[in-house]
Amino acid sequence: MSALPSFEEAVKLLRNAVKYSNIKNQKHLDLSLINAKERLEYHKALMVVQSSVKRGELSQADLNEKLGL
DSSP: OOOOOOHHHHHHHHGGGEEEOSSTTOEEEOGGGSOGGGHHHHHHHHHHHHHHHHTTSSOHHHHHHHHTO
16 A cells, blocks of 8 residues: 655645536536546545645645645
8 A cells, every 4th residue: 555645746646637517617626537546546635635624734725726626
C-alpha cells in the first residue's frame, strides 16, 4: 500500500477529475473519469484534502478554488 500524498500532490491529482456539470457554469469532481487501477490514489487524495478542511487548515471554499471548482 502506497503512502498518502502531500496536500499539494493531492490537489494536483484531483484536478484531473474535475469536469463540467450538466448545470451551466458548474464543475464537480467525477472519479468515473479515472481509470479503475488509479482510483485508490484519488480516494487517498480526497482523504488528504478533506482532512485538511476538517482540521481547519483551510475552508471548503478555499479547497474548491484550489481544485478549480
